[in-house]
Amino acid sequence: MRRILFFIVLLLTAATGARAESVTFYPAEVYEFYPLNTTFTTEKQGVWLTSQLGQWHGSEEPCFYLNLITSETRLFPMIVEAPEGYALTSVVLQTSTGLYGTPGGVWSNWRDELNNNHGDNVIHSGTTPGSTITVALTRARSSVEIYANSFIELSSITVNYAPAYTITYDTNGGIDPPDSQLKLPDVALTLRGTGSYLTRTGYTCDGWATSPDGDKVYDLGGTYTANADATLYAHWNIVDYSITYHLNGGTLDTPNPTTYNIESAAITLNNPTKEGYVFVGWTGSNGTTPQTSVTIPTGSADNRYYTANWWMEEMELANAADNSSAIITAEASGMHNNVTLTDRTLYRDGDWNTLCLPFDLATLIGTPLEGFTVKTLTSSDFDNGTLTMNFSDDLTSIEAGVPYIVKNTPVIISSTADWDTFAQNVTNGTDSYKGKVVKLAADISVSTMAGAADYPFKGSFDGCGHTLTVNLTATSKKFCAPFRYLDGATIVNLIVAGNISTGSCIYCGSIVGDAKGVSTIKNCRSSVVISNGTPNNNNRNGGLVGFVASGSRVNISNCLFVGKMLTTSTAKGCGGIVGAGYYSLTITNSLYAPAAATGSETWVSSENSSTFCCEGGTVSNCYYTQTLGTAQGTSANGMSNDQLLAALGSGWQISGGKVVPKMDESADIHNPVFTDVLVSTVTASVSTDYVDFIGTYSPEVIYESGDKHSLYLGSGNTLYYPTREGFEVNSCRAYFQLKNGLTAGEPTSPSANFRAFVLNFGEGEETAIRTLSADSNDSVHGTGWYTTSGVKLQGKPTAKGLYIVNGKKVIIK
Numbered sequence: 025m026r027r028i029l030f031f032i033v034l035l036l037t038a039a040t041g042a043r044a045e046s047v048t049f050y051p052a053e054v055y056e057f058y059p060l061n062t063t064f065t066t067e068k069q070g071v072w073l074t075s076q077l078g079q080w081h082g083s084e085e086p087c088f089y090l091n092l093i094t095s096e097t098r099l100f101p102m103i104v105e106a107p108e109g110y111a112l113t114s115v116v117l118q119t120s121t122g123l124y125g126t127p128g129g130v131w132s133n134w135r136d137e138l139n140n141n142h143g144d145n146v147i148h149s150g151t152t153p154g155s156t157i158t159v160a161l162t163r164a165r166s167s168v169e170i171y172a173n174s175f176i177e178l179s180s181i182t183v184n185y186a187p188a189y190t191i192t193y194d195t196n197g198g199i200d201p202p203d204s205q206l207k208l209p210d211v212a213l214t215l216r217g218t219g220s221y222l223t224r225t226g227y228t229c230d231g232w233a234t235s236p237d238g239d240k241v242y243d244l245g246g247t248y249t250a251n252a253d254a255t256l257y258a259h260w261n262i263v264d265y266s267i268t269y270h271l272n273g274g275t276l277d278t279p280n281p282t283t284y285n286i287e288s289a290a291i292t293l294n295n296p297t298k299e300g301y302v303f304v305g306w307t308g309s310n311g312t313t314p315q316t317s318v319t320i321p322t323g324s325a326d327n328r329y330y331t332a333n334w335w336m337e338e339m340e341l342a343n344a345a346d347n348s349s350a351i352i353t354a355e356a357s358g359m360h361n362n363v364t365l366t367d368r369t370l371y372r373d374g375d376w377n378t379l380c381l382p383f384d385l386a387t388l389i390g391t392p393l394e395g396f397t398v399k400t401l402t403s404s405d406f407d408n409g410t411l412t413m414n415f416s417d418d419l420t421s422i423e424a425g426v427p428y429i430v431k432n433t434p435v436i437i438s439s440t441a442d443w444d445t446f447a448q449n450v451t452n453g454t455d456s457y458k459g460k461v462v463k464l465a466a467d468i469s470v471s472t473m474a475g476a477a478d479y480p481f482k483g484s485f486d487g488c489g490h491t492l493t494v495n496l497t498a499t500s501k502k503f504c505a506p507f508r509y510l511d512g513a514t515i516v517n518l519i520v521a522g523n524i525s526t527g528s529c530i531y532c533g534s535i536v537g538d539a540k541g542v543s544t545i546k547n548c549r550s551s552v553v554i555s556n557g558t559p560n561n562n563n564r565n566g567g568l569v570g571f572v573a574s575g576s577r578v579n580i581s582n583c584l585f586v587g588k589m590l591t592t593s594t595a596k597g598c599g600g601i602v603g604a605g606y607y608s609l610t611i612t613n614s615l616y617a618p619a620a621a622t623g624s625e626t627w628v629s630s631e632n633s634s635t636f637c638c639e640g641g642t643v644s645n646c647y648y649t650q651t652l653g654t655a656q657g658t659s660a661n662g663m664s665n666d667q668l669l670a671a672l673g674s675g676w677q678i679s680g681g682k683v684v685p686k687m688d689e690s691a692d693i694h695n696p697v698f699t700d701v702l703v704s705t706v707t708a709s710v711s712t713d714y715v716d717f718i719g720t721y722s723p724e725v726i727y728e729s730g731d732k733h734s735l736y737l738g739s740g741n742t743l744y745y746p747t748r749e750g751f752e753v754n755s756c757r758a759y760f761q762l763k764n765g766l767t768a769g770e771p772t773s774p775s776a777n778f779r780a781f782v783l784n785f786g787e788g789e790e791t792a793i794r795t796l797s798a799d800s801n802d803s804v805h806g807t808g809w810y811t812t813s814g815v816k817l818q819g820k821p822t823a824k825g826l827y828i829v830n831g832k833k834v835i836i837k
Contacts, residue, residue: 070107217245226286380719395459427758457483475509487518498529503537562597
């Protein structure tokens with residue numbers, strides 16, 4: 025059975041009140057004017073017919089042809105047009121007894137070419153010679169084009185038509201009015217309901233009205249039943265748009281509007297205020313540059329958002345200069361400040377240091393002191409020549425002018441078991457190590473990963489130049505690395521070796537899998553072999569890092585990859601340093617120098633791969649010995665070690681005949697910055713029975729003219745007394761002032777013979793009894809046996825209890 029398709033294109037005209045009509049066209053009427061096998065156009069009773077005149081198959085009699093349509097190629101269409109003011113209701117096709125082609129056929133999906141929808145669905149099958157096919161048109165139309173998928177011979181064409189009414193549309197301010205429609209008498213018409221003509225900036229259309237300013241009468245796609253011409257107008261509703269403000273702690277004396285519409289008068293935003301800050305402007309819908317005068321003009325039509333931006337003073341407190349004037353000025357201004365302790369280092373070595381700041385910190389979280397233990401002096405005792413100073417429990421805030429002792433004790437990893445404990449603590453959420461330093465104290469081998477999607481590593485990891493040898497096998501679809509997830513973390517001075525088998529896992533790296541937040545990877549090198557065994561579209565594995573997450577700022581510097589990225593299948597889309605850095609990623613002063621594949625080893629495909637990073641990122645002053653896919657950076661081929669060293673910069677060295685990163689970046693905090701603080705001149709020294717704890721914002725002389733009443737806390741948690749004339753304590757530190765007749769060094773009175781000290785930090789932590797030292801960098805421990813209160817015994821005690829000997833606590837049972 026040959027399939028026959030008819031396609032109809034409508035051309036609409038206006039209606040009159042004329043009566044229904046019918047007209048039939050016969051081939052013989054046309055034959056006398058046109059030769060066979062030509063296309064003709066003829067008119068009868070105002071009805072126009074365009075077709076092709078043919079000949080019955082196997083006969084000399086003329087006929088009309090419905091000609092071939094192949095796909096969208098239409099040959100010799102049959103076009104029927106109704107008289108003006110009329111609409112076609114049906115077309116009756118009478119097939120000849122010499123039907124060409126296999127009998128039978130189906131017509132379906134008459135397409136309305138004007139709005140490109142398939143509103144009509146006419147089906148006819150079982151066509152045989154001499155049969156009658158009636159094509160009923162479900163919508164009024166003034167013309168129709170008819171096609172078939174075969175040459176069909178017709179002995180007549182009857183066209184039925186009736187008077188029609190014209191429905192005209194006015195978008196009433198919208199764009200591109202829809203085509204008008206014809207309506208037959210007493211036949212309901214479905215009105216227009218979709219299309220670009222329903223678009224008007226700042227408004228939504230919900231139907232049709234009968235006048236420009238009238239109420240809605242008909243729904244979109246509604247039914248029209250009147251036997252009359254009509255002009256319908258789009259009915260619009262105005263759209264209210266939102267205005268969202270993020271004041272960042274500010275307030276508005278006069279509120280700004282939170283909604284507006286396209287007809288609203290121009291809106292100039294009122295600016296907020298915030299005590300201690302200067303408003304520098306709005307950002308958001310007006311752009312990324314702050315503006316103090318922002319106006320939403322009339323005619324705007326979108327949701328708006330604005331963020332208030334505030335300015336704080338930038339202040340430096342010099343380590344070895346007078347800061348008093350700057351502090352007085354800052355306090356008087358009432359402005360909030362970002363304060364940098366210039367040339368000051370907050371050490372993370374487990375030793376106590378003194379600190380005194382001219383501002384409050386309501387919390388240590390988010391400050392350079394996050395992760396530090398903070399205490400202050402609470403009391404002092406003097407007994408038999410030993411001064412004991414007692415310190416508070418751990419504090420979670422700081423008051424301006426109060427002197428404190430602070431320390432940050434690193435977590436030490438020196439074995440595989442230590443690493444496993446660390447990794448499990450991170451992965452199960454026990455400890456993110458935020459604000460803490462984790463130090464690798466030995467070369468170890470590991471097979472567990474640290475971090476989970478909800479529990480990333482957030483601390484600082486210092487490899488201290490040691491090697492972490494990994495043996496990892498991916499067991500999930502994403503992220504395989506010793507640090508599987510990290511967020512806002514730092515990794516420095518780490519050497520990584522070993523093997524990672526990724527399988528079908530993507531975003532794998534020899535150091536980090538998923539890197540988020542403001543994170544740093546510095547002074548690291550990897551010789552890890554990363555092997556992929558299952559093909560994937562783009563594996564996005566990286567030599568060091570698998571993936572840099574959305575909204576992150578990850579900085580990689582002074583890093584080296586000398587490992588391999590292999591595949592046993594068709595892995596592709598990898599990066600020499602980072603697998604995928606879609607967002608803010610910077611790679612600087614780094615070298616990609618992979619080892620050569622040997623034997624049957626196969627490198628990952630260069631397809632969709634990049635030498636340093638796939639999918640974006642900034643590569644600056646980086647070098648490679650061979651490319652991986654797209655070349656990034658500069659070729660180091662032909663450069664001597666000295667030339668490459670000079671090019672990579674001061675963070676590199678030549679070791680073992682190779683250029684490698686230095687492993688000397690300290691995890692200590694240099695030039696710490698305390699943000700958004702109110703500076704104060706207040707001082708609040710701590711006074712106890714035998715010693716006062718005194719803070720200073722500027723360098724202060726604590727020894728002159730033989731005065732031996734001042735002590736300072738030095739290395740090894742040891743107290744020292746100065747002996748050099750003009751000895752100073754630097755800015756933002758504190759010292760101890762002896763009182764009640766106590767002096768340091770040679771006493772003037774036996775009763776004031778201050779020979780030793782104990783620093784009691786609470787919670788079981790205290791120094792052993794130590795001999796007071798003069799200006800020494802070495803701590804001097806007391807010898808012999810002492811009670812915990814500092815009383816020296818004649819020899820080893822016989823009674824059970826806790827004692828101190830040679831600077832260590834000993835329990836006699």
